[in-house]
Amino acid sequence: MRARRALLELLAPVALVVAAGLLGTVVSQTLEIYVITALISVATVVAIYVFVGNSGVLSFGHISFFAVGVWAAGVLSIPETEKPATMPYLFDFLSSTTVGNLPSLLIAAVVAGVFALLVGLPLMRLSGLAAGIATFAVLGITNNILRYYEKIGPGLNTFSSVPETTDLLQATVGAVLVVVAAFAYQRSRFGRQLRASREDPAAARAVGVSIYRQRLLAFGLSGFLAGLAGGLYIHFIPINADAVYLDLTFITLAMLVIGGTTSLWGAVVGALFVSALDTALAEAEAGVTVLGRAIDLPSGSRIIVVSSVMALVLILRPGGLTGGREFSLPRLRTAGAR
Secondary structure, three states, X not given: OHHXXXXXXXXXXXXXXXXXXXXXXXXXXXXXXXXXXXXXXHHHHHHHHHHHHHHOOOOOOHHHHHHHHHHHHHHHHOOHHHHHHHOOOOOHHHHOOOOOHHXXXXXXXXXXXXXXXXXXXXXXXXXXXXXXXXXXXXXXXXXXXXXXXXXXXXXXXXXXXXXXXXXXXXXXXXXXXXXXXXXXXXXXXXXXXXXXXXXXXXXXXHOOOOHHHXXXXXXXXXXXXXXXXXXXXXXXXXXXXXXXXXXXXXXXXXXXXXXXXXXXXXXXXXXXXXXXXXXXXXXXXXOEEEOOEEEOOOOOHHHHHHHHHHHHXXXXXXXXXXOOOOXXXXXXXXXXXX
16 A cells, blocks of 8 residues: 555656646647746756755755756857857866766756755754755855856856757656656655654654754755756756846745645646746736737736735645645545554
């Protein structure tokens, strides 16, 4: 029974991701762009869930790992001949190195993971509000380095000449891989120990769990997965440093909170639900006709509506749309209760 339930907990979010990918094959090219963005959002939110959901420690800094992945994949995949025109101040080893799509994604993940581990060495000793503020400081520091230190990227300019290789298939496969990695971690003894420390830190310490070590491991893994998501993103659309800062931090955390912070199923549901809502609002801001009636929302409506939805969820259903639980069928749930 436990094995069947575990299989269902994995297959349900994977099936939802695959269904979203299949949907992208039958919609218009404009909507396909939104579907790919939603799939990358799934990878990003699940990466954040690996740490936040399992540890119970809120992090505002995970988009900094996403941004590091963007920079690593972007800089290394731009053709060597085009780098001097857009990034004339790069370090020599960066300006003379160009790698393909898949190596750039792997490097983005590794660089972001190592960065997360280094940042986590001092930060993972903190808890509560102090940890949240410290991770927010990391986000600000990372953003300013990427904006103004032109030896590692284009600075304030938009990334250009990055090969646009993230299509519907690659986005779907990337999201599925991140979901599978998150599931494998939470089912491992490391994930169980971290969740135990989330529920009762004193009891976890009493049975020999090193909360610091488990948080650091989860922080590094979530940074690795966030870097992979960042690599997928820069191979999909040209962006600058401000595109991976506060707005993205807010929307990804909103996705996690709305879906359900403490479950993988919630992370996937929240990412896809808010992405669909955001798409509908974006279309409405541009002006659409529904049932013969023109709808033209003012600019900025998306953030207002998503913020309102998050507030309502926190008030009416604090556990999120999924109640913070993994997917299960009623019969299996009843059998488990017995």
